[in-house]
Amino acid sequence: MTELLETPLHGLHVALGAKMVPFAGYAMPVHYPLGVMKEHLHTRAAAGLFDVSHMGQVILRGVDYDTIARALEAMVPMDVLGLEPGRQRYGLFTNERGGIEDDLMFANRGEHLFVVVNAACKADDIARMRAALPAEVTVEPVTDRALVALQGPKAEAALSRLAPGVAEMRFMDVATHDIAGAECWISRSGYTGEDGFEISVPEAAAEALARALIEMDEVEAIGLGARDSLRLEAGLCLYGHDIDAGTTPIEAGLVWSIQKVRRAGGDREGGFPGAAPILRQIAEGAPRRRVGLRPEGRAPMREGTALFAAPEGGEAIGAVSSGGFGPSVGGPVAMGYVPEQSRAEGTTLWGEVRGKRMPVNVVRLPHVPANFKR
Amino acid sequence: MKFTEEHEWMRVEGDVVVVGITEHAAEQLGDVVFVELPEVETVVSKDDEVCVIESVKAASDILSPLDGEIVEVNDVIVTDPGKVNEDPMGDAWFFKIKVEDMSQLDEYLDEAAYKKLVG
Numbered sequence: 307m308t309e310l311l312e313t314p315l316h317g318l319h320v321a322l323g324a325k326m327v328p329f330a331g332y333a334m335p336v337h338y339p340l341g342v343m344k345e346h347l348h349t350r351a352a353a354g355l356f357d358v359s360h361m362g363q364v365i366l367r368g369v370d371y372d373t374i375a376r377a378l379e380a381m382v383p384m385d386v387l388g389l390e391p392g393r394q395r396y397g398l399f400t401n402e403r404g405g406i407e408d409d410l411m412f413a414n415r416g417e418h419l420f421v422v423v424n425a426a427c428k429a430d431d432i433a434r435m436r437a438a439l440p441a442e443v444t445v446e447p448v449t450d451r452a453l454v455a456l457q458g459p460k461a462e463a464a465l466s467r468l469a470p471g472v473a474e475m476r477f478m479d480v481a482t483h484d485i486a487g488a489e490c491w492i493s494r495s496g497y498t499g500e501d502g503f504e505i506s507v508p509e510a511a512a513e514a515l516a517r518a519l520i521e522m523d524e525v526e527a528i529g530l531g532a533r534d535s536l537r538l539e540a541g542l543c544l545y546g547h548d549i550d551a552g553t554t555p556i557e558a559g560l561v562w563s564i565q566k567v568r569r570a571g572g573d574r575e576g577g578f579p580g581a582a583p584i585l586r587q588i589a590e591g592a593p594r595r596r597v598g599l600r601p602e603g604r605a606p607m608r609e610g611t612a613l614f615a616a617p618e619g620g621e622a623i624g625a626v627s628s629g630g631f632g633p634s635v636g637g638p639v640a641m642g643y644v645p646e647q648s649r650a651e652g653t654t655l656w657g658e659v660r661g662k663r664m665p666v667n668v669v670r671l672p673h674v675p676a677n678f679k680r
Numbered sequence: 681m682k683f684t685e686e687h688e689w690m691r692v693e694g695d696v697v698v699v700g701i702t703e704h705a706a707e708q709l710g711d712v713v714f715v716e717l718p719e720v721e722t723v724v725s726k727d728d729e730v731c732v733i734e735s736v737k738a739a740s741d742i743l744s745p746l747d748g749e750i751v752e753v754n755d756v757i758v759t760d761p762g763k764v765n766e767d768p769m770g771d772a773w774f775f776k777i778k779v780e781d782m783s784q785l786d787e788y789l790d791e792a793a794y795k796k797l798v799g
Contacts, residue, residue, distance in 0.1 A: 336737075535736065605732075606713065606739070608739070631713035631714070631734070631736050633711075633736070638713075
């Protein structure tokens with residue numbers, strides 16, 4: 307077995323009594339002594355601190371922002387050029403079939419573009435950017451910084467004690483703030499459906515920042531287990547499960563992330579991998595769609611659960627892509643892919659759990675309303 | 681009290697054996713969110729899957745440790761699965777099984793041996 311990588315907060319996780327598990331090549335905390343359920347509920351009620359240092363942080367540099375933005379637009383169907391300085395946007399690396407190679411966040415940080423990608427995809431993403439971007443745009447992986455997320459309704463109160471300026475930030479703003487002498491790159495965003503921040507902090511200052519936060523009454527350390535149930539309730543996609551190289555943005559319900567300027571009739575229409583199938587699906591629709599699912603009973607329907615149109619007979623029409631127990635919902639929640647004709651809210655389908663078909667209803671996502679500071 | 685290597689406990693009450701999961705098992709599972717119990721009057725054989733238990737992390741089966749007939753199940757843990765974490769060795773028992781041959785229990789671990797197993 308290859309040696310697991312450790313994040314700059316590894317020592318802290320162990321000291322806090324976390325259960326460590328391998329994840330994307332890293333030893334990561336799946337939960338702390340509080341447990342997944344209480345960690346989840348604490349994040350929705352107050353604030354939770356997550357170590358997401360395994361994710362890939364990358365800086366793209368060029369002569370100016372426009373040069374970098376135009377280059378990146380050849381890889382993603384997003385409006386990168388029109389992103390204002392100090393703002394961040396959600397994006398997708400697409401392939402020639404219109405499938406999704408990874409999802410990412412990108413930010414206009416003035417003279418450079420800052421990108422955050424999934425841990426499991428980061429090596430491929432960096433190689434993909436180096437291959438696709440022109441020589442005048444450089445791809446610099448950031449390897450000397452930790453990344454932590456502070457999420458929940460009390461995240462602003464907690465973080466503004468260390469960096470008062472963050473209270474002025476709105477959802478998807480990015481800014482640089484000094485915390486105890488360390489230059490932190492902060493965005494007001496996250497992966498829980500709650501208000502909150504992601505903080506890129508120099509490795510050497512990471513543990514002191516994390517300790518300062520978890521010593522506050524509002525803040526608890528939260529593991530990957532609750533990160534997954536929080537994002538599932540928030541209806542957010544997990545790469546490799548809800549979206550992958552064979553799933554298009556239209557199927558995934560992510561058309562909102564493709565700005566008009568890149569769509570048919572836009573000033574910079576197309577020009578990204580898979581433009582033809584993606585623009586065609588935007589116009590004509592997709593045969594299958596991602597939907598929210600709420601099992602009627604108490605049994606969770608987990609990833610891979612086959613979905614049927616009827617309580618007996620017939621072939622499976624779709625499958626659950628993510629599912630489990632939603633602590634804030636107080637019952638099972640899921641999402642999955644179903645044919646276009648079965649996607650209307652209120653449609654009852656049947657999911658096969660341990661050989662028995664159980665009713666499950668198509669519902670609007672998110673399962674728990676978002677709580678962003680717009 | 682007797683214990684299986686699959687982290688179930690068994691307590692004899694007359695000709696009936698009460699079965700539950702150990703504190704160690706409950707801790708390993710994490711927060712229990714769903715329990716499915718067998719029907720009363722089901723006749724089961726040793727190693728039949730009789731219960732399903734799901735935590736926030738995963739689903740697992742509970743196998744019957746004995747041959748016998750299910751005579752009572754604990755509906756409390758169906759309506760409040762969290763009880764399994766709170767009191768696994770007491771109020772959160774799973775089922776009672778009527779056993780003809782109590783010598784079946786002899787092969788299982790006693791408390792000292794079980795404690796050694798889970799360290």
